[in-house]
Amino acid sequence: MSRDARWQALLELLVERGRLEVEEAATTLGVSVATIRRDFDQLAEQQMLVRTRGGAVAHGVSYELPLRYKTARQASEKQRIAKAVADLVSPGEVVGLTGGTTTTEVARALSLHPELSSGTPALTIVTNALNIANELAVRPQFKIVVTGGVARPQSYELIGPLADGVLSQISLDVAVLGVGAFDATHGTTAHDEGEAGINRLLCERAERVVVAADSTKLGQRAFARICATDQVDVLVTDTGIAEETAARFREAGVEVVAV
Structure with missing residues (x-):
């Protein structure tokens, strides 16, 4: 080993x-x-x-495990979730992506999606995640906008007032959130308050909010709140979600997609 x-x-x-x-x-x-x-x-x-x-x-x-040590956890579930999220995105949209292992898989799924292989641009991607920007920058069909900010080494995410300044000037069609936890009562949360603040701004600037989270993160709480449950339009997760948990999200007005 x-x-x-x-x-x-x-x-x-x-x-x-x-x-x-x-x-x-x-x-x-x-x-x-x-x-x-x-x-x-x-x-x-x-x-x-x-x-x-x-x-x-x-x-x-x-x-919180640093990102480089989390990539193998729930890998197959995250790949299925990512493909389902990519199917929710339409050509020409402006998509916000937070950092994290699941959203990194979403970025890869978007780059391979047949309906997003061409266009001027096929998508505009706004992200505060350096690793996602690095992976997608070589895709000529995508316009990549990086928020700026101070890099957080655990997640490769940019946080702070410099990121705030960019996000306050743009509008998104859809924000895809990677979260530390998501509970129907307490909403979406992250381990770091700086990341939570940037993710909250992405939600506020978006017409639709999609949470991409494997079932181990559901019914849990992390340290810093991102947004309330009623601000989330769609939860994409894996089939490990308990039916009672799914029911609570649906009762709160969230569409649940389990793959």
């Missing part, structure tokens, strides 16, 4: 359990205790966990 794969596995175990002992992690991953101790020390240096005597703990209940 490579170091990156070990680190991803360790961080995901920490998110699930909150605490890991060195011996427990070594047994689970099939590596030596010395390797796990070294991994914990290096991850602690990067402030991705808190080292304890004999193990490590996550930073807290709102702990």
Whole structure:
């Protein structure tokens, strides 16, 4: 197992359990205790966990994995969600994309969509995510608008007043939100208040708001609120969504698409 794969596995175990002992992690991953101790020390240096005597703990209940360590989680579900979201977009529209692993898959699905392969432009994409802008900038059929702002390394998203200034001057046909959590009562939320603020502005500037989220994020809350449930038009998720959860969203006026 490579170091990156070990680190991803360790961080995901920490998110699930909150605490890991060195011996427990070594047994689970099939590596030596010395390797796990070294991994914990290096991850602690990067402030991705808190080292304890004999193990490590996550930073807290709102702990957030950096984007590069989240790409493999719920991968097939996210790809299906992304394709379904791309089908909701019409040629010529202006589309806002927040950062995150699911919206990154949406960007890829848009670039491969047969109805969006040509045009002047086929789509205008507005994003605060550096990785999404980088992937789509080579697609000549897309006009890419990047918000500006200060880069947040965990998610590659630009945040702050510079991003606010751009978003206040534009209008969107549809905003596609990647969220930390979405609950029918509490609305959409993110782990970081700066990201939540930019996502909120995207919602306010859009005619339609689409939340792209796998079922593990539903019925949950994260730290910072993005928008209320009644501001969301469509939730695109996977078939793992519980029927009672889907019913609550529908009762709140949200169209639920499960793929």
